[in-house]
C-alpha cells in the first residue's frame with residue numbers, strides 16, 4: 001500500500017503493480033483508502049459520472065477544488081492526484097496558479113493531459129515544487145477537437161509521438177504517467193522506456209499499474225461502462241431495490 005509518492009520508483013522496480021481508482025467525494029475516498037488502494041485520483045471524469053455532463057470539457061477549476069477538498073478529508077494514507085481541468089493550464093503561469101489551488105485543497109500532486117506540447121507547463125509546475133503526473137494517449141479533454149474517443153498507437157506516426165511524449169514527461173520529472181486507451185504493445189514499450197510509473201487504462205496489462213473510474217467497477221453509473229472495466233458490484237441495482245422498498249413501505 002502506497003503512503004507516499006517516493007515509494008513509486010521502488011514499486012516500479014519490485015512490484016506489486018499499483019491499484020489506482022477515482023474518488024470524487026468523502027465517503028468513497030475514505031472507503032478506497034481503508035481498502036488499501038495505492039493512489040486516489042480526483043479525475044475530471046466527475047464531469048460525466050457525478051455532474052451528468054456530456055464530456056469533461058465543462059469541468060471547472062472550482063469544481064475540482066471542491067471535490068479535491070472533499071476527497072482529501074476522507075483520506076488518511078493514499079496520495080491523492082487531482083486533475084487540472086480543461087483550459088486551466090493554457091500557459092505555464094496559468095498551470096502553476098491552477099495547480100496551487102488544487103494543492104491548497106489537499107492534493108498530493110496534480111495531473112494534466114498532454115505530452116511534448118505541454119512540457120513548458122509541466123516544467124513550471126514541477127519547478128514550483130508541485131509533484132506531477134502526466135497523461136497521454138487518448139485525451140478526454142481533446143474529445144471535441146478529435147471528434148470522438150479514439151484509441152491511440154495504431155499507426156507508426158502515433159507510436160513515435162506517444163513514445164516522444166512519454167520520454168519528454170519523464171525527462172521533465174513526472175513521477176507517474178497515465179496511459180489511456182492505446183495499443184497494449186505501445187504501453188509496454190513506454191513502460192520499459194521511462195523511469196516514471198505508468199498507470200494504464202485501456203492500455204493492456206503490462207503497465208506499472210491500472211486505474212479505473214470507480215463508478216464503472218461499482219456498477220453505480222449503469223448508463224455507460226467502457227468494455228475494459230469489469231463491474232464488480234451492482235450499486236445501481238441495489239439502489240433501485242432499496243429505494244423501491246422504502247417507497248412501498250411509506251405508501252403501505
Ligand code: KIV
Nearest residue numbers: 022043044045178211
Ligand atoms: O478523469 C479521470 O478519471 C481520468 C482517468 C480516466 C485516468 O483521468
